Amino acid sequence: xxxxxxxxxxxxxxxxxxxxxxGFCSLLxxxxxxxVVKVEDTGMGDYLRWAPPAVAGAEDSAKGxxxxxxxxxxxxxxxxxxxxxxxxxxxxxxxxxxxxxESFRPGVLARLGVGYxxxxxxNRGIVWxxxxxxxxxxxxxxRAGHDMTYLGLNGVxxxxxxxxxxxxxxxxxxxxxxGGALMAxxxxxxALRHRDRTGEGQLVDVSxxxxxxxxxxMVAARVLTGGERPRRGHxxxxxxxxxxxxxxxxxxxxxxGALEPKFWxxxxxxxxxxxxxxxxxxxxxxxxxxxxxAIFLTRTREEWRAFNAxxxxxxxxxxxxxxxxxxxxxxxxEMVLAFEQPGAGSVRALGFPVKFxxxxxxxxxxxxxxxxxxxxxxxxxxxxxxALRRLEEDGAIAGRPSATxxxxxxx
Numbered sequence: 001x002x003x004x005x006x007x008x009x010x011x012x013x014x015x016x017x018x019x020x021x022x023g024f025c026s027l028l029x030x031x032x033x034x035x036v037v038k039v040e041d042t043g044m045g046d047y048l049r050w051a052p053p054a055v056a057g058a059e060d061s062a063k064g065x066x067x068x069x070x071x072x073x074x075x076x077x078x079x080x081x082x083x084x085x086x087x088x089x090x091x092x093x094x095x096x097x098x099x100x101x102e103s104f105r106p107g108v109l110a111r112l113g114v115g116y117x118x119x120x121x122x123n124r125g126i127v128w129x130x131x132x133x134x135x136x137x138x139x140x141x142x143r144a145g146h147d148m149t150y151l152g153l154n155g156v157x158x159x160x161x162x163x164x165x166x167x168x169x170x171x172x173x174x175x176x177x178x179g180g181a182l183m184a185x186x187x188x189x190x191a192l193r194h195r196d197r198t199g200e201g202q203l204v205d206v207s208x209x210x211x212x213x214x215x216x217x218m219v220a221a222r223v224l225t226g227g228e229r230p231r232r233g234h235x236x237x238x239x240x241x242x243x244x245x246x247x248x249x250x251x252x253x254x255x256x257g258a259l260e261p262k263f264w265x266x267x268x269x270x271x272x273x274x275x276x277x278x279x280x281x282x283x284x285x286x287x288x289x290x291x292x293x294a295i296f297l298t299r300t301r302e303e304w305r306a307f308n309a310x311x312x313x314x315x316x317x318x319x320x321x322x323x324x325x326x327x328x329x330x331x332x333x334e335m336v337l338a339f340e341q342p343g344a345g346s347v348r349a350l351g352f353p354v355k356f357x358x359x360x361x362x363x364x365x366x367x368x369x370x371x372x373x374x375x376x377x378x379x380x381x382x383x384x385x386x387a388l389r390r391l392e393e394d395g396a397i398a399g400r401p402s403a404t405x406x407x408x409x410x411x
Contacts, residue, residue, distance in 0.1 A: 046067065
């Protein structure tokens with residue numbers, strides 16, 4: 001039985017990133033068939049390899065659960081870009097690459113002699129995607145940051161939470177994933193489409209600050225046209241109205257998302273309170289709000305789920321993450337997959353979030369051990385075994401870790 005080609009079969013990506021944003025971006029590409037070569041340093045490699053928790057029974061650092069969540073379907077090589085041999089190896093790999101993905105501060109790779117302009121000399125068609133906090137230009141280009149700091153500066157954090165409470169951090173990394181990884185994946189494919197037409201690659205500048213700011217398109221439009229200043233807890237979708245809020249119930253929490261009048265009326269009729277129909281957009285603290293709170297406390301999450309199935313009014317339970325992962329919905333959507341990881345047995349992780357009728361994403365390779373594919377990838381690029389041994393002796397490359405491994409070149 002032959003396996004159908006995946007959507008991105010034949011695409012070669014050199015991924016120099018660490019941690020979450022770049023790793024999630026290249027995971028999306030890898031799940032769709034791209035050959036993602038994870039270029040790690042000759043020290044400890046991607047920090048996620050060493051982050052707890054580890055898979056039970058794992059024997060080496062490649063088996064960390066956080067690492068495996070982002071790095072299936074990838075190969076790992078180790079280069080020291082502070083050496084001439086390491087830089088030459090990257091340049092040689094870039095000749096046949098379609099994409100280089102990196103997340104260092106602006107100018108780091110250029111100072112090492114392998115920046116965009118240098119790689120463009122060996123491959124005019126390469127798409128170089130840089131994912132940073134604040135972009136390649138502007139007053140904050142060189143500043144360090146994390147998801148929360150980007151959201152603090154772009155207005156998302158200030159608008160999240162209750163009106164009289166502090167800003168609330170989201171459980172998901174909005175800037176890292178939504179503003180960084182997803183924007184980068186989309187931008188890479190757009191740049192490749194341009195290359196298909198012209199033969200020319202380009203530099204793609206992805207800022208997590210910019211990307212997450214774009215999520216405020218509706219709020220910003222109001223501000224930019226002179227509308228009322230948005231305030232935490234006073235926005236339509238962040239707690240300002242009784243018809244669109246989480247509510248405590250008998251055994252936990254549920255969400256009421258009855259923005260459309262038909263859904264609100266269905267809820268009111270279903271609970272026998274048609275008198276509340278006119279209070280759909282009343283604020284928290286109003287008599288309508290007090291009545292709705294009291295009604296929700298009379299039923300359990302499961303009873304409200306059944307109520308919604310009967311009345312179609314946008315009421316759903318608030319699930320803990322372990323409940324979500326075990327749910328019928330997640331099973332039906334194939335959002336948890338299992339793959340075999342050498343030394344760790346069967347490993348479960350989140351599946352590919354988009355469904356394709358002809359070229360669905362899938363797990364093909366386990367997460368790579370650090371430097372597992374160094375010789376394989378460089379041999380395919382034309383290096384002889386003798387040349388590879390010499391590069392190892394010089395500290396320019398490394399295979400699997402040993403006691404004599406060098407320190408990280410980007411520590």
